[in-house]
Amino acid sequence: xxxxxxxxxxxxxxxxxxxxxxxxxxxxxxxxxxxxxxxxxxxxxxxxxxxxxxxxxxxxxxxxxxxxxxxxxxxxxxxxxxxxxxxxxxxxxxxxxxxxxxxxxxxxxxxxxxxxxxxxxxxxxxxxxxxxxxxxxxxxxxxxxxxxxxxxxxxxxxxxxxxxxxxxxxxxxxxxxxxxxxxxxxxxxxxxx
Numbered sequence: 001x002x003x004x005x006x007x008x009x010x011x012x013x014x015x016x017x018x019x020x021x022x023x024x025x026x027x028x029x030x031x032x033x034x035x036x037x038x039x040x041x042x043x044x045x046x047x048x049x050x051x052x053x054x055x056x057x058x059x060x061x062x063x064x065x066x067x068x069x070x071x072x073x074x075x076x077x078x079x080x081x082x083x084x085x086x087x088x089x090x091x092x093x094x095x096x097x098x099x100x101x102x103x104x105x106x107x108x109x110x111x112x113x114x115x116x117x118x119x120x121x122x123x124x125x126x127x128x129x130x131x132x133x134x135x136x137x138x139x140x141x142x143x144x145x146x147x148x149x150x151x152x153x154x155x156x157x158x159x160x161x162x163x164x165x166x167x168x169x170x171x172x173x174x175x176x177x178x179x180x181x182x183x184x185x186x187x188x189x190x191x192x193x
Contacts, residue, residue, distance in 0.1 A: 039092075040081060048075065053147075060139055072147065076150070082098055107173055114174075118130050126181060145165040
């Protein structure tokens with residue numbers, strides 16, 4: 001190895017030795033900030049989550065403003081914050097509440113948005129409206145299940161519950177709610193298109 005290369009390696013080693021202490025101090029400050037960050041309450045978290053869900057509802061059914069990556073990540077991060085496990089035993093984990101909130105939201109949103117349109121459709125329009133609403137509802141639940149996907153990671157597995165993402169919830173709700181208006185054959189045809 002040439003003299004210049006040895007000097008360059010030596011300079012890099014000296015630089016790293018001199019700056020490791022400073023980098024460790026910066027890392028310690030970041031860790032302290034994370035530890036000192038107060039955990040949000042369930043009510044505060046649900047306010048953020050519901051705000052994101054409401055924006056997504058407006059985007060799907062009412063041509064509202066776009067639900068962009070920032071909206072998705074803000075909502076997802078809050079679900080994560082409330083549901084992930086901690087090593088600190090004093091931190092309350094709300095995974096059970098997040099799972100229940102997802103299921104309640106799916107039912108409420110279907111009744112308020114899709115079912116209201118389906119039941120107000122005339123007999124001639126019923127098939128077309130039901131098909132449109134199934135499409136909207138699938139689109140809505142695909143994103144909603146993504147927002148709550150962290151709950152699937154541990155909670156649903158450990159509790160032996162149906163998964164949120166790719167689970168049977170939206171199909172079951174659609175079939176149950178429209179079964180008095182459409183035949184089973186028609187419902188299956190709508191859901192398979």
